[in-house]
Amino acid sequence: MLQCVLGVGISLGVSLLFQWFCEAGPLACCLPAAMHSLVFLCAQKVVSHHSTVRGALEFIPKELYPVLFKAAFMDKRTLVLQDLVQTWPFPVLSFQKLLRKCQHCDRALLQEKPNKLCVQTVILGVVTYLNEALEDRLHSQSRRQRLQVLDMTGLQDDGIDQGPESMSLWSRTVTLAKACIDVSKHQSKCTKRTSKRRKGPYSSAVALPPPQPVSVEVHVDLFVNSTSYGVLKDALQNNANSMLRLKCRDFRAEELPIASTVGLLEFLDPTGVRQVDLRFNNLGLSGLRVILPHMAKFTNLVSLKLPYSNIDVRRLSAGMEGSLHYFATQLSRLSCLKELNLGSSRLSGKLRQLLGDLQGPLESLELAFCYLLPNDLAYLSQSLHTPTLKKLDLSGNNLSDSLLQPFQHLLEEASSSLLHLDIMECRLMDIHLESLLPALCRCSQLRYLGVFGNPLSTRGLKNLLQRTMGLLYLQLVIYPYPVDCYSENLPWPPTSSNLLNGSVDEEKFSRVSAELQQMLLTASRTDAVWTTNLCRHNTLDYFNL
Template identity: 45%
Template sequence: MPCDFLVGILKMLDLAFVQELEVFDWFRALSEQSLFATQLGKFCNLHSLKLAYYHWAFTPEGEQSSSYLLSQLSKLVHLRKLYLSYSHLSGHLHQVLSCLQTPLQTLQIHSCTLLVTDVTYLSQSPHAPHLKKLDLSGNNLANTVPGPLEVLLGEAAGTLQHLGLNHCRLKDGHLHTLLPALGHCSRLRSLGLADNPVSRAGLLSLLEHTAGLLELKRVLYPIPVECCTYLHGLSWGPVHQGKLGQVQAEMQKLLRAAQRADMQWSRLLPSPLPLRLVWPE
């Protein structure tokens, strides 16, 4: 759909009534981005904004277009949920978030090539203490631990309910370092750690340390490195079902010992049943 045709549709609507907007972006020309930005500022009661594949023009030639879009974002005073995915934001996250007038409650930055400086800014931003949902999946966060990722979790510990760190290249040492901060997230309800190259020992340690989080009901766990091959941070190839079954049996034993029948541990790859503790009759 041509951009001017899309804008024509938006002009037929009363944008003040729109509370949710999702843009699966194909804009590439700066003129198209500017045309879209002129409409964005009119969504004055927008609560949730999703931008996928948006081409942020932080280059010198696109600086004016980017600045204009950010100025329109600043008009969204009711925005509480922001989803950014599959966009190159390296080193520029502060420009996007600092223009917002009110703290976010939901922030998803999925596969946006974040740098240490981006996570550092987020950990120090006014958004961190208000976040109920944080999803940084698809970014290489190995260099943020120890460091800003711990600080970020510490700042969000009082409100955080959902945390997504899937496919972030986190290994045993990283998770071990994050465990104290996770332990303070007493309101956490769901945790995603799939597709991280963690060992059997690291996974069992994670379970032991998070079993005390009584609000935590759902965990998306990584397949241990002993059970599959990891290539470029992603699980790859067939899963050794026998070895995985042994690990799952150990997990069930730990869940039973912790009396956490209400916790569900599952994984991304197809599985006959998610790991759920079943009490004997």
């Protein structure tokens, strides 16, 4: 007993010390930015003693919960993390707010791959909180609801280098779906037990008002494929009556049949969805004709991605012409649409028909490998979309021939707003790039430029770097291996396949890479990253532009 009292007393003292540090303002945060504040150092020390924290939770000021949560998450103190979640004193527990860079810790955990055990622990903490609330209801005990929303949106997931300790979006989706199902089952059992307990042996029912139900809404991004379809469908079916409910923000489905995709879309809360991403689903115009009407209910839909949908408008029958018109009509009903991805669709000559009736201008347009024609780019450069474009992806379209001049004009029209430009594998040689540079250098806000897979020489790359040095916001350039750094002679002009599959002389390329880095250093532009690595650096997402 004495040991318990001492533990609580020590914990209370530490919590008061925390409070003093929090109120101390600049003194508590006077350490260099690369280090943690004294408050955070204290938090790390406290969360390292689980038994002490558990005994002192009721005494710890609620203002300290956020810094304790971040310290426990960062140091993987899962036992403490679960206790913090179960006793969370605020209505909202948001990963975006708790794991970002803050005054006490400059490490942005939100930009790192989420730790699997920590994410699982947070979910388990919420499930335990709800199960305890169910038991309280079973015994007719009231519980003041604290936690109402768990916001798990914004966690890092680029689908690359997912190690054993990290948790992918697919895994988070499955884990949450299973948690929802488990809570629903436990809820059903408790409801039956409550019903039996309220019935006496001689009377039909005892008139006792049930305690107010407790529930938690999980704001989350969902990624589903054929493997996880069943469990997610079961979870969403129970959404309306479950104490643990999923509210989807960004929905992504891969390789799903049309009927399965439609079924899941129907279960989603229409007010929460801002993005629908359907890829590798082989939908075609006929499939899109079935699916798109179900998106009209998403009144806040900002982003629609339909890459690899197997659309080919180059040889349309009369019936397919009608499907294309219907597709365009359905797109025009999405009044909030700002981002559209139709990558790897063959849209030759049909861009005006597809985009001409949209209610507002797009800010992100991805048309990679779309076999565009000059009149497509001519329309785009004159459309309402171009002056507002922040992100444009024309990768895989042959910009070296008849598209070069229309693209140059498009670039000029979009120069005031463009932040992200992808023109990878566009067959651009030094001479083509030279003609584009005046328009490119007018894009004063440009942050990202992708030119990988183009047959550029070392001289052409150096010219590109030198001429774009004045673009002060340009932070990331993905450039190709120079054609003069290949071990064997390339066919001329080389195709994208020749460049991707050719053998690069690493010694030659190392010298070129060092020269480019020296040019950046000489120009005091070490803030800019020039790299050939397509996977290591994340490109700009529309919602982060």
